[in-house]
Amino acid sequence: MRQIIAMGGGGFSMEPDNPLLDQYILKQANKARPKICFIPTASGDADSYIEKFYNFFKQQDCEPSHLSLFKPHTRNLEEFVLQQDIIYVGGGNTKNLLVLWKEWGLDQMLKTAWEQGIILAGLSAGSICWYEQGITDSYGDKLEPLEALGFLPGSHCPHYDGEAERRPTYRQFVEQGTLQSGIAADDGAAVHYMDQEIKKIVSSRPAAKAYRVFKGGEEELVVEYLGD
Secondary structure (H helix, E strand, O other): OOEEEEEOOOHHHHOOOOOHHHHHHHHOOOOOOOEEEEEOHHHOOOHHHHHHHHHHHOOOOOEEEEOOOOOOOOOOHHHHHOOOOEEEEOOOOHHHHHHHHHHHOHHHHHHHHHHOOOEEEEEOHHHHOOEEEEEEOOOOOOOEEEEOOOOEEEEEEOOOOOOOOHHHHHHHHHHHOOOOOEEEEOOOEEEEEEOOEEEEEEEOOOOOOEEEEEOOEEEEOOOEEOOO
16 A cells, blocks of 8 residues: 655654654554654755654654765665655755755655555655645745655645745645645644545644645645544
């Protein structure tokens, strides 16, 4: 089963005291100690981001690691990627992420991993990347459309409630036909796909929502809050 968990925002970097989304991701591997690999390309492999990943996941029942394209620890990246149970992609500059992945062939390695049943997950840039298209601030001071990997159909907008310009700009692009219809997710909401279909949407915050956005409007989707 091919699985992707796309978070609008949240997880260890945005909600350090709220483990609900990250623990949900770990559970999907159905293993006692799943191997989870963090790919921080979009942040330029920021040391502080990598440190936060390890600080959180070393406290969980899993085997954490990370993959750097700036300081690769192995010549055989594909072998390392395919040994994982979960690939977790961080936020940052989506455009740079896509350029570097394609230059290294990591985009194809991740597609192979996905097709072999390794769970792909991520937030912000790490959620946009899986769709055909997205809306990004990678180019500078305004939001613009972006072509992404196309593992998932349609377009995507993260941080739907977290940044004031996200919602109106995304809806405008969809209305104009600049972007395909797609899925928007608030911070704290995660869209779980199986074989390119939405299995469920979960959240770490009671008010976090997700939407199907199309020409003419948007439809609020059912979200399951993971807390009590």
